[in-house]
Amino acid sequence: MNPNIASLYAIANKPIRKIIGLMSGTSFDGLDIALCEFSGSGLETRVKVVHFVSKAYLPQFKEDLKSVFSKRTVDLEKVTLLNAFIGDYYGRLLLESLKDWGISASDIDLIASHGQTIYHAPKQQREADVYSNATLQIGDGDHLAMKSGIITISDFRQKHVAAGCEGAPLSVYGDYLLFSNPDENRVMLNIGGISNFTFLPSAGSTDFFSSDVGPGNTLMDQYVQLNYLGKYFDQDGVIASSGKVNFKLLDSLFDHDFFRSGYLKTTGPELFSLAYLNNAIQNSGLHELSNEDIMATLAAFTANAIVKAITFCVEGKGAYEIYISGGGMHNPILTGMIEEQLGKKLKFTSDLGIAPDAKEAVLFALLGNEAIAGGKTDFGKHPGVPSISMGKISFPG
Structure with missing residues (x-):
């Protein structure tokens, strides 16, 4: 041998x-x-x-x-x-x-x-x-x-x-094997460059699923890298917190076939790029927005995409808890928007024994x-798993 x-x-x-x-x-x-x-x-x-x-x-x-x-x-x-x-x-x-x-x-x-x-x-x-x-x-x-x-x-x-x-996403395999719980419905939300989540039903059911939902940090990171010399991301959401969400631009960002298609699906920065943002700005006719207002709107874009996906896929399946990981968890503007819209406090995977950064x-x-x-x-017979x-x-x- x-x-x-x-x-x-x-x-x-x-x-x-x-x-x-x-x-x-x-x-x-x-x-x-x-x-x-x-x-x-x-x-x-x-x-x-x-x-x-x-x-x-x-x-x-x-x-x-x-x-x-x-x-x-x-x-x-x-x-x-x-x-x-x-x-x-x-x-x-x-x-x-x-x-x-x-x-x-x-x-x-x-x-x-x-x-x-x-x-x-x-x-x-x-x-x-x-x-x-x-x-x-x-x-x-x-x-x-x-x-x-x-x-x-x-x-x-x-x-x-x-x-x-x-x-x-591949995280569904580890989420299911490590974090399934017979007594609690769980949403394992990861906000990295792209946002995705896994839904883990309680009672030992194998009726779990996972999907990308849209941008996480990628658009915000790309915009910061273009417009703020020496910066790679909006640390602690400082830039976004000094701007205001422009709802006309937000609507334009959501005007794409990706958001009209169903779940389960994947995506990447190849779609959610600066070209995507520039196209939304062009279509909405908003050429004079400040960097801060654009960053606030991009944070809202990420938060709203997450909320829409969780609401569509999980609501009606019983009470659930959300456990967050990924770089986006360090952005209080982003997490605050999610908590406000869902009316639910986000938990961390550290509550389940694994540090979210790890x-x-x-x-x-x-x-x-x-x-x-x-x-x-x-x-089981799960699409994508x-x-x-x-x-x-x-x-x-």
């Missing part, structure tokens, strides 16, 4: 597996690194988050990512170079973190890396062509495995696409655990 396969077999049979989840979102703020201890799999999964850190990216690296992100035409050589570089860079950041924690790389069983999304192309968001759904994450797993010396599982979204789905990295660590020790859970094992394995030697 190849010793690498023997190592996988041994890891799969361990009572406790130490798995590091890596997540980098569309805001390019840094790499989330979660060291987790897993036992069991499927609905019997138990996880302990031992350490978590978010390692900030260097400014030049952020600019390199922006240059290839969600654009139909990019420098192909830079994409090729970044694919290899990111794998090495993640490895360096991971090893730095292990050193800070006083842990040897040899003590880690697996890395589960999401990679960096640079383009998301669901078929429903394109003009008719011969191609199916597609998505692209870079950050090569072989480079990460060689740099770290740790078996790496990566490129999770491709299996989801190959199974006939859109490659997102949640996405933990969920990819869970997918890594399932790839090695699980893969037996029947998720096939019962598959995801991830490609890279060995360090």
Whole structure:
């Protein structure tokens, strides 16, 4: 037997597996690194988050990512170079973190890396062509495995696409396995670059579902980066709080087929771009709005899209609680709008034992655990949630 396969077999049979989840979102703020201890799999999964850190990216690296992100035409050589570089860079950041924690790389069983999304192309968001759904994450797993010396599982979204789905959202798998509760209906709301949520019904029902609902932080982030030198996002909602929502522009932002189509669906910054905003401004004839008023309106756009989706999909199914995660939870203007419209106080995933900043990295660590020790859970016949094992394995030697 190849010793690498023997190592996988041994890891799969361990009572406790130490798995590091890596997540980098569309805001390019840094790499989330979660060291987790897993036992069991499927609905019997138990996880302990031992350490978590978010390692900030260097400014030049952020600019390199922006240059290839969600654009139909990019420098192909830079994409090729970044694919290899990111794998090495993640490895360096991971090893730095292990050193800070006083842990040897040899003590880690697996890395589960999401990679960096640079383009998301669901078929429903394109003009008719011969191609199916597609998505692209870079950050090569072989480079990460060689740099770290740790078996790496990566490129999770491709299996989801190959199974006939859109490659997102994948959070539904971890949400269902970790956060289902027989006594409480739960909405697991994530506000990252794009907003999505998973509905988990009580009483052990498998009638769960997940959907993207529209922009999260992406439009606000893009607008800040264009108009405020040296800033990448509206920290604490300071800019939006000094403006006023323009309801004419808000109506124009919602005047798109995406919001006339039903749920379940996915989307990305490829749709919700500055071109989308500029088109809404053009159609509404509002060319003299202040930056602050535009930011306030974009915050309302995100909040209203979330409220519309939750109201449409969840209302009438009984009382429920909302547990929030993602960068948008740090924007009090955004969360305040959601709470006011729903008449409900938002809770945090920390109330369920997982720090909200760490949640996405933990969920990819869970997918890594399932790839090695699980893969037996029947998720039922849910659109977008096939019962598959995801991830490609890279060995360090």
